[in-house]
Amino acid sequence: MKVVSVVGARPQLVKLAPIAAAFANSEHEHVIVHTGQHYDADLSDVFFSGLGIPDPAVHLGVGSGSHGVQTGNILAALDSVFTAERPDWVLVYGDTNSTLAGAVSAVKLHLPVAHLEAGLRSFNRRMPEEHNRILTDHAADLLLAPTEEAIRHLAAEGLSGRAVLVGDVMVDVCLRIRDGVLAGQHPTPVLPEGIDADAPYLLATLHRAENTDDPERLAGLVEALAGLSLPVALLAHPRLLARAEEYGIKLNQGSLHAGRPLPYAAMVAAVLGSVGVVTDSGGLQKEAYLLGRPCTTLRPETEWPETLVDDWNRLVPEPGRLGPDGWSATATRPAPAAERTTPYGDGQAAVRVVQVLQERLPS
Numbered sequence: 441m442k443v444v445s446v447v448g449a450r451p452q453l454v455k456l457a458p459i460a461a462a463f464a465n466s467e468h469e470h471v472i473v474h475t476g477q478h479y480d481a482d483l484s485d486v487f488f489s490g491l492g493i494p495d496p497a498v499h500l501g502v503g504s505g506s507h508g509v510q511t512g513n514i515l516a517a518l519d520s521v522f523t524a525e526r527p528d529w530v531l532v533y534g535d536t537n538s539t540l541a542g543a544v545s546a547v548k549l550h551l552p553v554a555h556l557e558a559g560l561r562s563f564n565r566r567m568p569e570e571h572n573r574i575l576t577d578h579a580a581d582l583l584l585a586p587t588e589e590a591i592r593h594l595a596a597e598g599l600s601g602r603a604v605l606v607g608d609v610m611v612d613v614c615l616r617i618r619d620g621v622l623a624g625q626h627p628t629p630v631l632p633e634g635i636d637a638d639a640p641y642l643l644a645t646l647h648r649a650e651n652t653d654d655p656e657r658l659a660g661l662v663e664a665l666a667g668l669s670l671p672v673a674l675l676a677h678p679r680l681l682a683r684a685e686e687y688g689i690k691l692n693q694g695s696l697h698a699g700r701p702l703p704y705a706a707m708v709a710a711v712l713g714s715v716g717v718v719t720d721s722g723g724l725q726k727e728a729y730l731l732g733r734p735c736t737t738l739r740p741e742t743e744w745p746e747t748l749v750d751d752w753n754r755l756v757p758e759p760g761r762l763g764p765d766g767w768s769a770t771a772t773r774p775a776p777a778a779e780r781t782t783p784y785g786d787g788q789a790a791v792r793v794v795q796v797l798q799e800r801l802p803s
């Protein structure tokens with residue numbers, strides 16, 4: 441069996457790591473195609489080196505652009521790659537423009553498509569990621585779902601026949617790296633200047649278009665983070681840096697200390713070193729849960745509702761409405777006493793993905 445994985449953005453590289461490892465332990469051929477949606481070394485190269493992912497066989501180098509331009513450029517460039525490779529499966533990951541373009545290109549060429557992390561929904565039709573999820577799920581032949589909730593969403597859209605529950609591959613990689621961090625196998629993370637790793641701090645990220653692309657909203661969120669009662673280590677995504685600069689918003693103010701994004705192992709170490717996480721990232725909400733740190737999510741909804749159980753994660757779309765004390769008390773709340781369950785599977789999802797791809801190989 442020959443499988444082509446299409447990836448392009450940071451969270452896809454994290455998901456690719458356990459899949460690439462599972463293929464490396466099999467007799468199957470695995471070809472990695474990088475679209476180039478993320479091109480900064482901090483968002484791409486360090487994930488390949490840090491997670492031991494083989495170099496991509498093909499790099500499309502599409503770079504940034506509006507959604508239409510970015511998606512269209514990837515789509516146009518993939519046609520010849522897929523035609524040359526003729527894989528048994530095209531495997532697309534998550535919810536980015538690279539995901540949608542990979543699925544559409546494959547479908548048009550009559551190549552079977554599998555969607556990893558299928559069935560997630562925010563039910564927020566303004567999110568580019570939500571368009572990408574829905575369109576990809578309806579185009580794909582095989583829907584590899586991470587959770588029971590995702591399976592229910594697919595059933596509600598009439599897609600049960602193509603759906604398989606495999607668990608979440610992010611558990612595979614997160615727990616493996618956590619064990620390495622706890623065993624001292626990774627260097628200590630470089631936190632933003634002004635953060636003392638030995639004193640309590642919160643770890644924050646902010647990159648969703650709906651939070652960064654409106655000057656008033658972004659200024660309000662930055663002000664909220666700067667007003668927290670603990671130091672906040674903000675790992676700034678290039679989109680955030682670009683918008684903050686464009687709107688004249690200072691990211692280093694009050695409690696807020698901005699620094700560069702971290703490689704994956706350093707990110708895991710930084711979460712473990714923190715007393716809590718404040719974010720709008722999907723992946724980081726779940727990593728906080730898996731690593732046992734309370735999370736505050738700067739969005740009105742989440743694709744990972746399992747993290748909300750027992751207050752491990754709390755949705756706070758408008759921190760300003762809680763008042764400074766209420767907001768600080770929320771973001772710095774201690775870890776809940778409740779035991780966490782395992783809604784995301786057992787850490788063996790990637791091996792299951794390879795098995796399911798083989799079992800469902802179209803004849």
Ligand code: UD1
Nearest residue numbers: 449450477478479480483504535536537568569678679682
């Ligand atoms: C993308 C995904 C999002 C994912 C996120 C993880 C889409 C629609 N969104 O969002 O689902 O959670 O990746 O990071 O696919 N930029 C750089 N260097 C880079 C990459 C981006 O400077 O390496 C800047 C550019 O100014 C670009 C902007 O960030 O215009 C946005 O990048 P883009 O890839 O469109 O979306 P992300 O915000 O990264």
